[in-house]
Amino acid sequence: MAVIVPPEKTAVAQAPRRTARRSRRRPLVLNVLALVTGLLLWAVVAALGLVENLPTPLAVARKAGGMLTDGTLATDTLASLRRVFLGYALGVVLAVPVGFLMGWYVTVRALIEPYVQFFRTIPPLALIPLTVVLLGIGEVPKIAVIGLASFMACVVASFQGVIDVDRTLINAARVLGASDRIIFAKVVVPAATPFILVGMRIGLGASWATVVAAELIGAQEGLGYRMQKASTWFEMDTIFVSLITIGVLGLLMDRLLLLAERRLTGWQERR
Amino acid sequence: MTNGTGMNNKISFQGVAKTFPMKGTDFTALDGVSLDIADQEFVTVVGPSGCGKSTLMSMAAGLEAPTAGRVLVDGRPVTGPGPDRGVIFQQYALFPWLTVRQNVEFGLKLASVPAEERHRRADRAIALVGLDEFADALPKTLSGGMKQRCAIARAYAVDPQVLLMDEPFGALDALTRVQLQDQLLATWSREKRTVLFITHDVDEAVYLASRVVVMAARPGRVHRIIDVDLPYPRTEDIRLSAEFRQIRNEVWTSVYHQQPAAPAA
Ligand SMILES: Nc1ncnc2c1ncn2[C@@H]1O[C@H](COP(=O)(O)OP(=O)(O)O)[C@@H](O)[C@H]1O
Numbered sequence: 001m002a003v004i005v006p007p008e009k010t011a012v013a014q015a016p017r018r019t020a021r022r023s024r025r026r027p028l029v030l031n032v033l034a035l036v037t038g039l040l041l042w043a044v045v046a047a048l049g050l051v052e053n054l055p056t057p058l059a060v061a062r063k064a065g066g067m068l069t070d071g072t073l074a075t076d077t078l079a080s081l082r083r084v085f086l087g088y089a090l091g092v093v094l095a096v097p098v099g100f101l102m103g104w105y106v107t108v109r110a111l112i113e114p115y116v117q118f119f120r121t122i123p124p125l126a127l128i129p130l131t132v133v134l135l136g137i138g139e140v141p142k143i144a145v146i147g148l149a150s151f152m153a154c155v156v157a158s159f160q161g162v163i164d165v166d167r168t169l170i171n172a173a174r175v176l177g178a179s180d181r182i183i184f185a186k187v188v189v190p191a192a193t194p195f196i197l198v199g200m201r202i203g204l205g206a207s208w209a210t211v212v213a214a215e216l217i218g219a220q221e222g223l224g225y226r227m228q229k230a231s232t233w234f235e236m237d238t239i240f241v242s243l244i245t246i247g248v249l250g251l252l253m254d255r256l257l258l259l260a261e262r263r264l265t266g267w268q269e270r271r
Numbered sequence: 272m273t274n275g276t277g278m279n280n281k282i283s284f285q286g287v288a289k290t291f292p293m294k295g296t297d298f299t300a301l302d303g304v305s306l307d308i309a310d311q312e313f314v315t316v317v318g319p320s321g322c323g324k325s326t327l328m329s330m331a332a333g334l335e336a337p338t339a340g341r342v343l344v345d346g347r348p349v350t351g352p353g354p355d356r357g358v359i360f361q362q363y364a365l366f367p368w369l370t371v372r373q374n375v376e377f378g379l380k381l382a383s384v385p386a387e388e389r390h391r392r393a394d395r396a397i398a399l400v401g402l403d404e405f406a407d408a409l410p411k412t413l414s415g416g417m418k419q420r421c422a423i424a425r426a427y428a429v430d431p432q433v434l435l436m437d438e439p440f441g442a443l444d445a446l447t448r449v450q451l452q453d454q455l456l457a458t459w460s461r462e463k464r465t466v467l468f469i470t471h472d473v474d475e476a477v478y479l480a481s482r483v484v485v486m487a488a489r490p491g492r493v494h495r496i497i498d499v500d501l502p503y504p505r506t507e508d509i510r511l512s513a514e515f516r517q518i519r520n521e522v523w524t525s526v527y528h529q530q531p532a533a534p535a536a
């Protein structure tokens with residue numbers, strides 16, 4: 001019996017290190033495994049013709065290669081990205097100061113909040129017919145709808161961020177001699193940053209979701225437009241290429257913002 | 272100092288009342304509070320929770336205005352916060368996005384202290400509370416005791432003549448609390464500031480102060496003022512002495528078995 005003790009001891013000593021490494025790696029392994037399985041499943045289902053018109057992964061990859069070489073994928077992606085960035089930037093640039101003003105001044109809040117609450121209940125997509133009538137079918141209505149979507153997501157977050165600033169932090173700054181202006185810049189803005197970044201991530205998701213629908217209004221290029229057109233010709237592979245591009249780009253942008261969030265709000269205590 | 276209301280009074284509450292507007296009737300948090308604190312005196316305030324201790328301190332800090340009466344510092348009515356009064360809150364109130372050094376320099380920056388002197392003064396305050404090794408750490412990496420040390424250094428850095436402390440050690444474990452009490456007393460006897468220190472811990476109140484103000488609630492008022500005739504520097508021997516225990520018992524009784532104050536002292 002006594003002979004068995006030493007190896008057991010070493011096993012116990014090593015265990016924490018090993019589980020720590022494993023628990024960090026396992027999700028990644030599982031993620032890749034899930035992706036590969038999904039791809040295989042798709043290939044099998046497509047090869048057996050279980051779903052009508054479903055292209056094989058290979059056909060989709062070939063189509064993607066073709067769309068890359070003839071430049072349509074780049075043109076579409078750029079067109080969609082441009083709309084998302086313009087609309088999103090517009091929405092965020094307006095939402096942050098409006099949210100701050102609403103949180104800081106009770107009067108501004110009372111004046112603006114009814115509109116925010118009202119428009120929040122309307123899905124941005126439901127406004128597309130109206131914007132077409134008001135703004136025509138050019139780039140402006142698309143950017144406006146995307147802007148509205150990201151504005152709504154972001155304004156509430158930054159407003160909430162200001163409201164939730166710890167009173168004792170404000171008092172601590174005041175007793176050290178800070179004026180209202182300094183308190184706003186040096187306490188309220190940094191304290192509200194985590195909220196704003198969460199709002200910006202939600203807003204980005206909303207913008208990206210809106211762009212596809214917005215491109216259904218008389219666009220000449222764009223990932224959403226390409227899908228819409230392909231569906232009338234039953235070009236399933238084109239639809240798949242656009243869909244996957246939308247998904248990958250959305251994921252990439254979200255990760256980028258997440259990275260920025262980690263960088264900017266690493267000071268937060270996590271419970 | 273010029274108006275004859277009290278020659279050596281650093282802080283003076285004169286018939287102070289504070290009511291908060293509430294639904295229906297107003298709520299009287301403090302009524303008829305008069306208290307003089309001499310220059311370089313260490314006064315502690317104890318009393319049941321809700322008796323207006325924090326409100327009293329907020330008025331000295333200039334964060335709240337009295338609804339009646341006057342609060343004077345250096346013989347002048349308090350109109351707002353000022354660098355002559357340093358405040359230390361129970362919840363530490365460190366800026367979590369700033370490092371220890373940046374927190375300590377916050378008030379110095381606002382006072383437009385030139386960079387070089389600012390660093391020097393911050394380093395000195397940080398060293399005083401023993402946080403040298405953590406000067407570049409973010410608050411989230413500090414323990415409760417270290418956070419409160421940082422908050423104390425932040426107040427010390429601007430070199431206020433008055434320290435207003437609202438249950439600063441209330442959230443700390445007993446051991447850390449005793450360490451910080453001794454550190455606070457050591458600094459106080461060297462630099463001789465006026466300290467108004469609020470606590471709910473009777474032992475702490477007696478150990479630190481030359482006078483303990485016992486408050487009563489509903490409405491908040493001064494119930495009794497008990498002199499602590501124990502010499503400084505306070506030591507462990509004093510903390511364990513019979514005299515200490517006697518004063519402590521007296522304070523305890525007047526906090527927990529409050530009868531109407533005797534008409535004559
Ligand atoms: N801003 C406020 N509005 C309304 N009531 C308040 C406000 N601040 C304090 N009070 C009330 O005043 C009383 C005294 O509060 P406080 O000074 O915090 O007591 P203590 O610090 O002794 O526990 C409490 O009953 C509290 O609810």
Ligand SMILES: [Mg+2]
Pocket residue numbers: 324325326437
């Ligand atoms: Mg209190």
